[in-house]
Amino acid sequence: MVNERLDTELSATARQIIADARGADDPTAEDEARVKARWLAGIAAGAGVSSLTEAVRAAAGSGWGLKVAAMVAAATAASVGVYLGWPESKHDARPPAAAAVQAPATAPVVALPVEPPVAAVAEPAAPVAAPATELPGTAEVAENVAVPEPAAAAPVADTPATAAEARAVRARAVAAERTRALPASEEPAAAAPPVIGGQLGEEIALLSNIRAALQDGAASRALEQLGEYRRRFDRPSLAMEADALQVDALCRAGQREAAQAAATAFVSNWPGSPLQQRVSSACP
């Protein structure tokens, strides 16, 4: 347990307690799956911090949160985040393709004076060549996410010393190029393969349809689609997001009592959810 010799080592009792407590704070498989799904969705949404509420708080102060808060603001303003976004205003977040794919269409335009990208660029090898076998999601997404940083090309190191750096430069260049190409909209969305595959990708796609429906004022369609969501995914990764949308949809459909009941259920089902405040105030 103790891996260094020190003049003050832990007593046998202390070591025993540590050993006994082993595993007590480990995440469950569900914890892992949930956070992973949200992480990938967050990457897809270009989010730098975990939720809009967090972003607002971060913006109010403190170090690294600040720069990413701006990115989140950009992402959510463009309503690309499936779970972050809230249909409060009209944007052209058109459904079919996965939400992440649409991101570049809107988000980057908002491009904020964020610090040089702590490299929103992710996966090195992927951006240009090989369609990323290893991490299809992130690699592709990374390109898109990188976009909101127009200054990207500028701060790049002058002499790429290592292969990694070279790749970084390339990735940033790609990102910068995309930024320029952006307003021409549909290009990335049309070209890119689904960013996140598998069930998660489908979930994201359906939820973004639902959000689009809500934005269009089609609350009953949104409700139908929420029903579809529940039928289709019996172990959903984005159940919290779906529940939140449900509250909003019910409210907009004029089913205020049901909406309030759903909001109450949400609060008890998702304690500590970053969406809680919004859900609670969704149907005043």
Added chain:
Amino acid sequence: MVDADDEACATPEQAFERHFAMVWRSLRRLGVSASALDDASQDVFLVLHRRWLDFEHQSSLKTWIYGILLRVASDHKRRARRERERWSPEVAELESTSDSPDRIYQQREASRLLHIALGQLDDKERQILVMVDLEETSVVDAAEALGINLNTAYSRLRRGRQSFEKALRSASLVKSEEFMTPPGSGPTPLTTETNGE
């Protein structure tokens, strides 16, 4: 070992799979509240993802991730403090029902003591103690993740261990019944007998 570790993680996603549990429990043990764990652990990996290319393999991946998680943890705690939300020890929820009630009780009790004691340490002591004594990181790696020199790390660890022992002793005096009711059988006495793991 370091190499094998890093080689196994060619992508952020693999890094997630390999290190998520460590990130999750370390955040918790560093004092991030249970309700903020989802957000905090997600933040760690969002940062990891953004900085993936900056990782230069001069330290192990685990050390690098630890550096990120330390910052995220203090950030979340600072925020929580601002909101005057105090960190009170919460008893870990145990999902593993395959364990015997005695074992579960023993684990809960140990976890309770651990959290109470960790809560008594100052941030610097807690950071290095969690890394070295709970996560079994070497002092060298811990020093690197913390950005401090080795001597400082050793003396901090020494102080941390002393405080921890002291805190454990006083924590043992707090009645566990205030926190939970033991399953069936009476409370099993803490420690002493070793069921070696």
